[in-house]
Amino acid sequence: MRKTERNMRTWREARDARDARVAAGRAFANHKVVETRDVVALLEAVIRPGDRVCLEGDNQKQADFLAQCLAAVDVRRVHSLHMVQSGVVLPEHLDVFESGVAKRLDYAYSGPQASRIATMLFGGKIELGAVHTYLELFARYFLDLTPHVALIAAVSADREGNLYTGPNTEDTPTVVEATSFKDGLVIAQVNEIVERVSRVDIPGDCVHFIVKSDKPFYVEPLFTRDPAAITESQILTAMLAIAGIYAPYHVRRLNHGIGFNTAAIELLLPTYGERLGLKGKVASHWAVNPHPTLIPAIESGWVEQIHSFGSEVGMDNYIRARSDVYFTGSDGSLRSNRALCQTAGLYACDLFIGSTLQIDLQGHSSTVTASRIAGFGGAPNMGSDARGRRHSSDPWLRAGEEADPGAPALLRRGRKLVVQIGETFGDSHTPLFVEKLDAITLAEKLRLDLAPVMIYADDVTHIVTEEGIANLLLCRTNDEREQAIRGIAGYTDVGRGRDRKMVQTLRERGVIRRPEDLGINPLDADRSLLAARSIKDLVRWSGGLYEPPSRFRNW
Numbered sequence: 098m099r100k101t102e103r104n105m106r107t108w109r110e111a112r113d114a115r116d117a118r119v120a121a122g123r124a125f126a127n128h129k130v131v132e133t134r135d136v137v138a139l140l141e142a143v144i145r146p147g148d149r150v151c152l153e154g155d156n157q158k159q160a161d162f163l164a165q166c167l168a169a170v171d172v173r174r175v176h177s178l179h180m181v182q183s184g185v186v187l188p189e190h191l192d193v194f195e196s197g198v199a200k201r202l203d204y205a206y207s208g209p210q211a212s213r214i215a216t217m218l219f220g221g222k223i224e225l226g227a228v229h230t231y232l233e234l235f236a237r238y239f240l241d242l243t244p245h246v247a248l249i250a251a252v253s254a255d256r257e258g259n260l261y262t263g264p265n266t267e268d269t270p271t272v273v274e275a276t277s278f279k280d281g282l283v284i285a286q287v288n289e290i291v292e293r294v295s296r297v298d299i300p301g302d303c304v305h306f307i308v309k310s311d312k313p314f315y316v317e318p319l320f321t322r323d324p325a326a327i328t329e330s331q332i333l334t335a336m337l338a339i340a341g342i343y344a345p346y347h348v349r350r351l352n353h354g355i356g357f358n359t360a361a362i363e364l365l366l367p368t369y370g371e372r373l374g375l376k377g378k379v380a381s382h383w384a385v386n387p388h389p390t391l392i393p394a395i396e397s398g399w400v401e402q403i404h405s406f407g408s409e410v411g412m413d414n415y416i417r418a419r420s421d422v423y424f425t426g427s428d429g430s431l432r433s434n435r436a437l438c439q440t441a442g443l444y445a446c447d448l449f450i451g452s453t454l455q456i457d458l459q460g461h462s463s464t465v466t467a468s469r470i471a472g473f474g475g476a477p478n479m480g481s482d483a484r485g486r487r488h489s490s491d492p493w494l495r496a497g498e499e500a501d502p503g504a505p506a507l508l509r510r511g512r513k514l515v516v517q518i519g520e521t522f523g524d525s526h527t528p529l530f531v532e533k534l535d536a537i538t539l540a541e542k543l544r545l546d547l548a549p550v551m552i553y554a555d556d557v558t559h560i561v562t563e564e565g566i567a568n569l570l571l572c573r574t575n576d577e578r579e580q581a582i583r584g585i586a587g588y589t590d591v592g593r594g595r596d597r598k599m600v601q602t603l604r605e606r607g608v609i610r611r612p613e614d615l616g617i618n619p620l621d622a623d624r625s626l627l628a629a630r631s632i633k634d635l636v637r638w639s640g641g642l643y644e645p646p647s648r649f650r651n652w
Contacts, residue, residue, distance in 0.1 A: 111279070111280040112280045114280070115280040115281065115282055118142075118143040118145075118246075118282050119143075119282065119305055121142040121143055122139050122142055122143045122282075122305065122306055124142065125138055125139045125142065126139070126306055128256060129256065129257070129258045129301075129304070129305065129306055129307050130256060130290065130306075130307055130308070130309075131284075131306050131307070131308045132308070133162070133308060133309065133310065133311055136162075136163070136166045136308050137166045137169050137170055139284070139306065139308075140163075140166055140167055140170050140175065140284075141170050141171060141174045141175055143246065143282055143284075144170070144175050144178070144245075144246050145175075145245070146174075146175065146176050146177050146178075147177050147178065147179065148178055148179070148245040148246055149178075149179045149180075149181050149242060149243065149244050149245050149246075150167075150178050150179070150180055150181070150199075150244060150245065150246045150247075150248065151180075151181050151182055151238070151244035151246070151247045151248070151249075151272050151275075151276065152164055152167060152180060152182050152190065152248045153182065153247070153248060153249040153250050153268060153269065153272060154182045154183065154184040154185060154186050154187060154190055155183055155184050155186075155265075155267040155268050155407060155435065156183070156184045156186065156206050156208070156317070156319055156407070156474055157265055157267060157316050157317050157319050157407045157408070157409075158250055158265040158267050158268075158269075158314060158315075158316050158407065159184075159186060159187055159250065159314055159315045159316070159317070160248050160249055160250035160286050160314060161187055161189070161250075161286075161310075161314055161315045162286045162308070162310035162311065162312075162314070163248040163249075163250070163284065163286050163308075163310075164187050164189040164190060164248075165189055167189070167193055167198065167248065168189040168192040168193050168196070168198065170198060172196055172197045172198055175198055176197050176198055176200075177197070177199075177200045177201075178193070178198060178199040178200065178201075179199070179200065179201040179202075179203070179226075180193070180199045180201070180202050180203070180204070181203045181204075181226075181234070181237075181238070181242045181244055182204055183204065183205045183206060183231055183234055183235075183268055183435075184204070184205065184206045184207070185202070185204050185206070185207040185210050185214060185472070186206075186207070186208070186209050186210060186317065187209075187210075187315075188210070188213075190210065191210055191213055191214060191217060191223075194217060194222050194223050195217075195222060200223075200224055201223075201224040201225075201226055202223050202224070202225055202226060203226035203227055203229065203234065203237070203242055204228065204229065204234070204472060205228070205229045205230060205231050205233075205234050205472050205473055205474055205475075206231075206471070206472040206473065206474040207470060207471055207472045208319075208471050208472070208474075209317075211469035211470055211471040211472075212468055212469050214470050215468055215469055215470045215539075218470065218543060219542065219543070225543070225545075226242075228470070228472050228473060228549050229473070230439075230473050230474070230475060230476075230477040230478045231268075231435055231436070231439050231474060231475045231478065232436065232439040232440065232443065232475070232478045233477075233478075235268070235271045235275075235435075235436050235439075238271065238272065238275035238276075239275050239279075243275055243276070243279045243281065244272070244275065244276045244281050245276075245281050245282065246276070246281060246282045246283075246284070247272050247273060247275075247276040247277075247281060247282070247283045247284070248284050248286075249269050249272055249273065249283065249284070249285050249286070250269070250285065250286050250287075250314040251263070251269065251285050251286075251287045251288075251298070251299065252287065252288050252289075253287050253288060253289045253290065253291050253294050253295070254285060254287040254289075254290055254291070254294065254301075254304070254307045255290070255291055255292060255293055255294050255301070256290065257301040258285070258301030258302070258303075258304035258305070258306075258307055259294050259297045259299070259300060259301040259304075260285055260287070260294065260297070260298055260299035260301075260304060260307075261294035261295055261296050261297070261298055262298040262299065263298075263408075263430055263431075264407075264408035264412075264413055264416065264430050264431035264433060265316055265407050265408045265433060266298055266407075266432060266433045266434055267406065267407040267433055267434070267435045268435050268436070269298070269299060270298070270299065270434060270436070271434075271435070271436045273299050273303050273304070274303075277303035277304075278303075282305050282306075283303060283304050283305050283306075284304075284305065284306045284307075284308070285299075285304050285306070285307045285308070286307075286308050286309075286310040286314060287307055287308070287309055287310065288309070288310065288313040288314065289309060290307065290309050295428045296426045296427060296428050296430070316408075316410055317410075318409060318410040318411070318646045318648075318649075319355065319386075319409075320355060320386045320387070320388050320389075320409045321389055321409060321410065321411070321645065321646065321649060322355075322356070322357055322360040322388075322389075322390055323631070323632050323649055324360070324364060324390065324627055324629050324630050324631055324632070324634065324635070325630060325631045325632070326357060327357050327360060327361050327364070327624070327627060328357070329622050329623060329624065330520050330563045330622070331357050331358045331361045331520065332361050332365070332622040332623070332624065332626060332627070333563050333612065333617070333619055333622035334358050334361070334518055334519070334520065334561050334562060334563055335358060335359075335361035335362040335364075335365050335369075336365065336369055336612075336617050336621075336622055336626075337561050337563075337565065337566055337610075337612060337615065337617065338358075338362055338450060338516065338518060338561050338566075339362060339365060339366075339369060339370055339373065339375070339379075340373065340615045340616070340617060341561070341566045341610055341615050342448070342450075342514065342516060342559060342561070342566070343362075343370075343375065343379045343380065343448075344373060344375055344378075344379065346447070346448070346491070346492040346495055346496065346514060347378055347379060347491050347492060348379050348380065348447050348448045348492050348514065349378070349379060349380065349381045349382055349447070349490075349492075350381075350382045350383075350384075350445055350446050350447045350448070350490070351380060351382075351383060351384075351385075351446055351447065351448040351449070351450070352383065352384045352385055352442045352446050352448070352449045352450075352479045353383075353385050353388070353450060353451065354449070354450065354451020354452060354476060354479070355451070355452070356451060356452035356518075356519075358452055358518045358519060358520075358561075359450060359451065359452070359518065360388070360390040361627070362450070363388060363390040363391050363393075363394055364390055364393060364394075364627040364628045364629055365626055365627065365628070366380055366393075366394040366397070366399050366628075367393045367394055367397040367399065367628040368626050368627070368628050369626055370399070371397075376397075376398065376399055377399075380394070380399055380400070381399065381400060381401045381402070382401055382402050382403075383400065383402070383403045383404070384403075384404050384405075384406075384438050384441040384442040384445070384446055384479075385403060385405065385406075386405050386406055386407055386408070386409055386433075387403065387405055387408055387409045387412040387415075387416055387423065387431065388409065389409065389411070389412065389632075389635050389643055389645065390629070390635065391403075392415065392629070392635050392638045392639050392643060393628035393629050393635070393638045394628070395419060395422055396638050396639070397628070400422055401422070402422060403422055403423055403424075404424055404437070404438050404441055405423070405424070405431060405433045405438060406433060406434075406435040406438040406439065406475065407433045407435060408431050408433055410645075410646050411643055411644040411645045411646055412431075412643060413430065413431070413644075414642045414643075414644065415639050415642040415643045416430070416431045417429040417430065418642050435475075439475050439478045439479075442475065442478055442479040443478045443479070443481065443483050444483050444485070444486055446479065446513070447490050447492040447493050447513060447514060448492065448513070448514040448515075448516065449476075449479040449480045449513070449514070449515050449516065450514075450516040450517075450518055450561075451476055451479070451480065451516075451517065451518070452517070452518060452519045453517050453519065453529075453551060453552070454466055454523065454527075454529070455529065455530075455531050455534050455535060455536075456517060456529055456530050456531070456560065456582065457530075457531055457532065457533065457534050457554075458530075458532065458578075458579045458582060458583070458591065459554040459575065459578060459579065459582075460517075460554035460557040460560065460569055460578065460582060461534060461550050461552070461553060461554045461557075462480075462517050462550070462551050462552040462554075462557060463534045463535065463536040463548075463549065463550050463551050464476075464551050465534070465535050465536040465539055465549050465551075466535045467535050467538065467539075470539070470549070473549070473551050476551050476552065477551055477552060480515045480551070480552040480556060480557075481513070481515070481552070481553075481556045482512055482513045482515065482556050483513065484510070486511070486513075489511060490511070492514060493511030493512065493513065494511045496511060496512035496513070496514055496558060496570055497509050497510055497511035497512045499512075499568070499570040499571055500512050500558075500570045512558060512570065513556075513558075514558050514559065515552060515556045515557050515558050515559075516557075516558065516559040516560070516561060517552070517557055517559075517560045517561070518560075518561040518562075519561075519562060520562060520563055521562050521563065521564060521585075521586055521587035521588065521589050521592065522587075522589065528586075528589040528590065528591070529562070529586075529589070530582065530583075530586040530589045530590075530591035530592065531591065532590070532591065534548065534550065536548045536549045536550055554578075557569060558570050560582060560585060561585075562585045562586070562587065563587070563619075564584075564585040564586070564587045564592075564611070565584075565585050565609055565610050565611040565612060565614070566585070566609070566610045566615075567581040567582055567584060567585045567608065567609055568581075568607065568608050568609075568610070569581060569582075571606065571607065571608045572603075572608060576599075577599075577603065577608065580595060580596055580599045580600055580603060581600075581603050581608050581609055583595035583596075583600065584600035584603060584604070584609045585609060631651075632645050632649045632650065632651075633651075633652055
């Protein structure tokens with residue numbers, strides 16, 4: 098660049114563009130406050146065609162009013178947007194693609210919209226950037242996917258724009274940090290505008306406009322599992338996990354994914370875990386949302402500390418009363434942070450255990466099916482072996498030794514325990530184990546560079562079904578790995594294709610362990626083992642502090 102050209106550049110083009118957006122928006126604001134009736138016009142004034150827009154759709158908290166307003170803008174003024182958001186959860190998140198307001202999408206999770214997003218991708222309505230993990234998408238907010246405009250949600254704001262995000266802080270600090278400090282515009286919907294917020298979670302100088310929505314933002318009770326729905330087969334898998342993985346590895350730092358199998362583990366800790374003498378030895382430090390099914394373990398003294406990605410509906414009063422366990426602010430409410438908890442899960446947890454929809458012959462795991470693209474959420478972060486980890490722990494070192502017994506001890510990397518748990522047949526008698534993942538078929542149809550695999554085979558260390566445990570760390574060849582998986586695949590087509598002699602050899606080596614190998618009688622897998630057998634039981638365990646959502650109340 099010649100000297101004259103260098104001197105002509107202002108070096109603040111992005112800031113000037115942001116200031117111009119703010120100036121255009123002020124026509125609809127009293128200082129920073131915008132009336133609900135003017136929000137569509139505000140968005141039309143401050144968003145430019147082709148902008149990267151982060152609409153806060155977490156997997157729980159939703160900026161639902163702003164989502165409705167964005168879907169209502171004039172497509173002649175606002176169009177071809179590039180949406181960068183962690184959760185595609187509400188119908189409006191996809192309505193903007195139907196109308197042409199949005200064109201391109203980078204996201205992480207789409208559980209409730211999994212079927213519709215698949216249809217729209219196949220129909221060419223969405224130009225897909227990538228399906229990310231949460232932490233991966235957050236990282237790109239600070240590099241090549243920085244939002245021009247962020248539409249976020251908070252509990253309350255004062256007139257200077259200071260925000261109180263409350264228990265469901267979730268993604269908000271990360272989104273605001275990336276947007277505001279790189280000359281983007283931040284608009285917040287809040288449940289109320291107050292004289293003084295009870296806790297400043299987001300400082301006002303990062304927020305440009307606020308609007309009091311017509312009703313509180315929506316929060317999905319994503320992590321509530323009714324103990325009444327836990328089956329005896331799921332109880333058996335939970336017993337296997339506790340006796341065959343938690344106990345021998347002495348797992349203290351862990352994350353549980355969503356599902357009834359992991360809920361069963363939580364409810365067995367005060368009963369079956371107590372019987373095995375594991376209290377104080379396992380499951381004490383957690384990176385996990387406030388699962389109601391953890392209440393009995395907390396009340397029984399198993400749990401020392403929990404850091405959370407987000408909160409859970411109905412748990413606020415319980416959390417406030419258990420600040421020894423949860424991270425809380427001066428006001429007593431939970432302080433959640435998805436990015437930091439994902440980091441804790443990646444680097445500080447020794448075990449991740451969760452469910453999936455499909456597992457292939459090498460152990461690749463995916464939640465994509467022929468008609469549903471649910472995304473990944475945080476599972477690939479939780480369920481991956483962090484190669485940058487440098488601190489040791491007993492479970493990590495033992496897993497590393499099992500995987501590579503011949504390596505010099507001082508140079509041998511440990512391994513995170515990554516466990517996939519489920520029943521051989523799922524809903525509608527759908528097999529868990531398949532020869533070929535639907536994710537590969539999807540990638541072929543959409544001509545993707547990469548199949549949307551949730552957890553790669555080389556990260557998976559164990560698979561648990563009602564048939565037993567396959568310890569993949571002990572497998573020395575691909576053939577052994579395949580037969581270990583077939584050996585616990587039951588009466589699925591994959592299971593029926595096993596080499597019986599090789600499976601027996603693997604069992605003799607301890608690669609496969611049946612319930613009886615762990616001293617478990619499958620007939621003992623009874624619901625009477627659960628510390629709580631209903632939502633009402635969880636309320637009793639909490640001393641009445643847990644207030645479950647109405648749809649989970651049957652009394």
